[in-house]
Amino acid sequence: MSTDDPTQTADPEAVERALRAGLEEFELDDEDRALLDTEGLADEDGEAYSPLPVVAIIGRPNVGKSTLVNRILGRREAVVEDVPGVTRDRVAYDGEWTGRRFTLVDTGGWEIDATGIHLRVAEQAEIAVELADAVMFVVDATVGATDADEAVVKMLRRSGKPVVLVANKVDDQRTEADAAALWNLGLGQPWPVSALHGRGSGDVLDALLEVLPEKSAVTAYARGGPRRVALLGRPNVGKSSMLNKLTGTDRVVVDDVAGTTRDPVDEVVELAGRTWRFVDTAGIRRRVHQTRGADFYASLRTQTALEKAEVAVVLVDASDTIAEQDVRVIQQVIDSGRSLVIAYNKWDLTDEERRHFLEREIERDLVQVPWAPRVNVSARTGRHLEKLVPALDRALESWETRISTGRLNAFLGEVVAAHPHPVRGGKQPRILFATQAGSRPPRFVLFASGFLEAGYRRFVERRLREEFGFEGTPIEISVRVREKRRNRR
Structure with a gap:
């Protein structure tokens, strides 16, 4: 797409043919050619990508869970700390072994007190197990099975999930007998491992x-049926109140104490004459000394709801200052690739002054999502809840939008001609060809002659939104830099 490309004046199909021919001058690998041959539409039949199977790593504090995570990942990524109750910013990791990919969830950081150890360990482990396809149960072989370990074993048997028993801290042959003693737990073979040194x-x-199954059986919903909506937000913004108003029942416990919802509640809702499936998610019930640990599991549940959903409604308390946690939840939706609607709840509790400051906060704190539809509602009174429907429709339509390759390249040709990439180091990278690699959300691949700076990629995204809408959906843009073929003799 050089600025003097004569094909820019032709019809979109002619542009595509000319640019495809021009690509032959560049080094392309088999993956590139497969992408170009199919226009990258791996989900053309409408099938959603299958979520990866989930592995939960559970165990008492300081048995080496995070060290094992780092060993499996092959890099130091999980936080290793001797203090229980540490909430990590990132709880799920992409793991791989012999070509099989899976999601690894580190459930470290349990907060345990002396009086409620059995209940606390079993409760928190149960949540992690519920959201997983398989479990790695880590026990310190040098200590042996404790009462807390026994409590978890009972829960694992009830869950019916496959369990791999890891006897950690077996650093040499002398301690292998300690691992063998864990047969007594009744979970099958204990695997002697040294997470620290990699042994076993x-x-x-x-x-x-x-x-481990090939694809997750926990989060995958069958396609078809009502559109699936995840109801998200920080504690006490009114998620349960909204669901009760939508269903016309007191299906969900509502309390002013943040975190009273423990389990996600799926509800089929009639709204504007249509049926929707809402998933209400919240943090687990918070107990004394357990606040930070609850955030960990609230985040885990939010991620699970997003994997089940197609669109997320993030509730923000309009009567209160936008919090960092609001921004984190919105970012989690973007990272998950789901469409997004932001509902400013408790609108009936705001006055003109508060609304003025709210607009300033939105401009400052939510600058990354100007494309998200906005609805001002009151879950308590039911005001404007019906306005959620057109916002949901716009977001879902954008999420599933496809742009033909000819139209995409004709448009980007005009954009690049008017605003070429800046010259850097005496070179000016240019976009050679573009294709939509998929939808739900829209994913675009740009073939380029050189590295495209982040600012220019954001510019391309902004122009795509201006031209094609994409209201309410994230857009993924990846760049493949390809060099010209060398003349072969």
Whole structure:
């Protein structure tokens, strides 16, 4: 798409043919050609991508869970700390072993007190297990099975989930007898591992893959039926009140104490003459000394709801200052690739002054989502809840939008001609060809002759939104830099 490209004046199909021919001058690999041959539309039949199977790593504090996570990942990513109750910013990791990919969830950071150890350990482990396809249960072989371990074993048996028992801290042959003693737990073979040194880690991963399904059976919903809406937001913004108003029942416990909802509640809702499936999610019930640990599981539940959903309605308390946690929830929706509607709740409790300051906060704190539809509502009174429907429709339509390759390249040709990439180091990278690699959300691949700066990629995204709408959906843009073929003799 050079600025003097004569094909820019032709029809979109002619532009596409000319640019495809021009690509032959560049080095393309098999993946590039497959993408170009199919226009990248791997989900053309409308099937959503299958979520990866989920592995939960559970165990008492300081048994080496995070060290094991780092060993599996092959890099130091999970936080390793001897203090229980540490809430990590990131709880899920992409793992891989012998070509099989999976999501690894580190459930470290349990807050335990002396009086409620059995209940606390079992409760928090149960949540992690509920959201997983398989479990790696880590026990310190040098300490042996404790009462807390026994409590978790009972819960694991009830869950029916496949369990791989990891006997950690077996650093040499002398301590292998300690691992063998864990047969008494009744969970099958204990796998002796040294997460710190890597000893035995390959064997335990082989055992994990034997019981791990190819795709997640926990979060995958069948396609079709009512559109699926995740109701998200920080504690006490009115999620349960909204769901009760939508259903016309007191289906969900409502309390002014943040975090009274423990389990996600799926509800079929009639709204504007149509049926929707709403998933209400919140943090688990908070107890004394357990606040930070609850945030961990609230985040885990939010992620699970997003994997089940197609669109997220994020509730923000309009009567209160926008909080960092509001921004985090919105970012989690964007990262998950789901469409987004922002509902400013408790609108009936705001006056003109508060609304003025709210607009300033939105401009400052939510600058990354100017494309998200906005609805001002009151879950308590039911005001304007019907306005959610057109916003949801716009977001879902954008989420599923496809742009033909010819039209996409004709448009980008005009954009690049008017605003070429800045010259850097004596070179001016240019976009050679573009294709939509998929939808739900829209994913675009740009073939370029050089590295495109982040600012220019944001400019391209902004222009795509101006031309094609994409209201309410994130857009993913990836760039493949390709060099010209060298003359071969």
